[in-house]
Amino acid sequence: MSLAGCSTGEKAASTENGEVKAAGSEDTLIIARLSDAESLDQQFMSTINAASVTHGKIYEGLVGRDRNAELQPLLAESWEQLDDKTWEFKLRQDVKFHDGTDFTAEAVKATFDRLLDPEVGSPRAGVLSMVEEVKIIDDFTVQFLLSEPYSPLLSILASHESGIISPKAIEEFGGDDIQEPSGTGPFVFESWTPGQVIILNRNEDYWGTLAKVGRVEFKVVPEETTRTAMVETGEAHIAEPLSIAQFDAVNASQNSKVYQSEGFGTEYITFNVEKAPFNDVRVRQAVSHAIEMDAIRKGVYNNVGGEANSLLGPKVFGYHEGLETYEYNLSEAKRLLAEAGYSDGLEIKLSTMDNKERISLAEVVQSQLKGIGIKVTIEVMEYGTFVESTHSGDTEMFIISWRNATGDADYNQYNLMHSSSIGASGNTSFYSNSEVDGLIEEARKEADSEKRIELYAKAQEIEMEEAVYIPIRVIENVAAMSKDVSGFEISPSGYLEINNVSIK
Structure with a gap:
């Protein structure tokens, strides 16, 4: 995750050549995608396609991954395994949710209580079924008490299922699919027109380094030739997924190129x-x-x-x-x-x-x-x-x-x-x-x-x-990308990484 370790608190967004863009500038990154998200609720979505819209953008976890896929602190400043079945996390104290609510241990507990509540029925609950309780020690310390040892715990906490949700959103939607997601990430949800477009705006009050673009539009464009043509003509900056049959045409273009990563x-x-x-x-x-x-x-x-x-x-x-x-x-x-x-x-x-x-x-x-x-x-x-x-x-x-x-x-x-x-x-x-x-x-x-x-x-x-x-x-992972775009990546997990994207 490109967001991991971004704890400087800087509010300026630097371009590739060192220029600094005003925090309020409204550069719009347009991503043309094959299909829409089936949900914007990370505890209900079942595909990376959907998670790419929210994970690391709207929602963040206690831990994240850097560009080398190594685990790094994110909303948790540090952690310690106290014994085989007890993990303790010290939380950041300078974070707010998009709705203005303070990020505290209460939000962490509310998030995982909802995920694991059988009455909510999250299809993702199984990945953390060994968590018996998320215990609040103080406002910025939580413990995960497990029913049995679970070695991959940190890897799950870094994935989209474990994104921390605003307690206000949980209170509003309860066990229903959250339609207006609210997290702590570098982008704030604006709107979702199903089958057409999802729009996010830069979080100007983000606790870490601000995103370099002011707005992101995830447009649903089922026809691949239309998606790639949009990149060629400047109507979109990224088109994904990209079929191998289109590689030569994209690479031959004056305005686009093929992005690839394992x-x-x-x-x-x-x-x-x-x-x-x-x-x-x-x-x-x-x-x-x-x-x-x-x-x-x-x-x-x-x-x-x-x-x-x-x-x-x-x-x-x-x-x-x-x-x-x-x-x-x-x-x-x-x-x-x-x-x-x-x-x-x-x-x-x-x-x-x-x-x-x-x-x-x-x-x-x-x-x-x-x-x-x-x-x-x-x-x-x-x-x-x-x-x-x-x-x-x-x-x-x-x-x-x-x-x-x-x-x-x-x-x-x-x-x-x-x-x-x-x-x-x-x-x-x-x-x-x-x-x-x-x-x-x-x-x-x-x-x-x-x-x-x-x-x-x-x-x-x-x-x-x-x-x-x-x-x-x-x-x-393959995509068509405008030559005017830099800083775009697709993680090994398949998440679109856009926090460092800049547009010429």
Whole structure:
């Protein structure tokens, strides 16, 4: 996070050449995006796409990450682990929420009490289910009392689920989706016109270094050629995501260029393992053997994004370097199908969001599976509809990604593979395995890093043996960016970082 460690309290915003812009200047950064946020409430949103609008902009956490993804103080000045189940945080004393409320220990407690309240029903509550109580010691000291040791606690507190919400907003909206977000961050919410635009303004009373732009507009522009044309003509400064097919055109432009950075997460194909025919592991294994991933990475993605062997990118703690994926073997695929009772083939539905690469990927998979007698019907959905469909279990086989907001394997494994996360919490494969659950739970408690790595390795080996998913590639964050823009980044987690953006 570019905001981490910005504790100087400076109120001037410096440009690249050293000039200082007046705090009230209204430079507007326009970001053209494929799809709208499904929520502006960080305790209810389920995608990095939505979190990118609020995380590190409207909301901030007790801790954050610097440009090297290292944990740094943010709203907490310091912390100490008092014992296996007690963490103490000393809070900043110079911070106010956007609505004028003072940031104190009471706000921290109110935020996490709401997140963990079963009556509120936040789909993100599971990531901090081990927190028994947030205890106020004094106005600027809180303790997290855990039911069991939890090694990745700081990584979760740095992710969007843990953004601190104004007590006034909590009082106003209660357990309902917060429509007018109020945090402590460098940008203040102005308005949201669903399906069109979200507008933020610079927080002139921000406790840290002021943002360099005065206003940000997140515009929803579903058509990619329109998004990239907006950057070319100056109607937008950033367009994302960017398909690989557009790389050459963007780079050839006089006014735009391609932004690229490696992510924590992966893109993959998965199955609803509760639904026939994919409730039979042999069918999932057959499909895994029939897909030639090297050809897909080259033909569909032009080798953008690294080779993946699991749900974890190589930069994530817990990555299993030696994990072997299914070899391309049509004979074995046909044998497994016949053993499962489908010697004459079968028909399936492959679902995807309306993204060019994913549609191309679906078409290649359709062609490849034809070779083992599987007829594939491709279902293309608008992004929001696709998310709802995967959460509700209305899909059979689908293409999806998980960006990993924390850089720790727990975020992938607990959200995507633990049985308690089935549905909107992330386990859209509807996968349940008691041994895997136990390994994930044990890894959460384990303080020894090497032992944690061993536990995650075993869990990933079982998941691969049961063919829960087919890894496609390590995600690379890409966008079209105006040559007039500097300071823009996309974090390994996939969050858009705009606090240091300046426009010529």
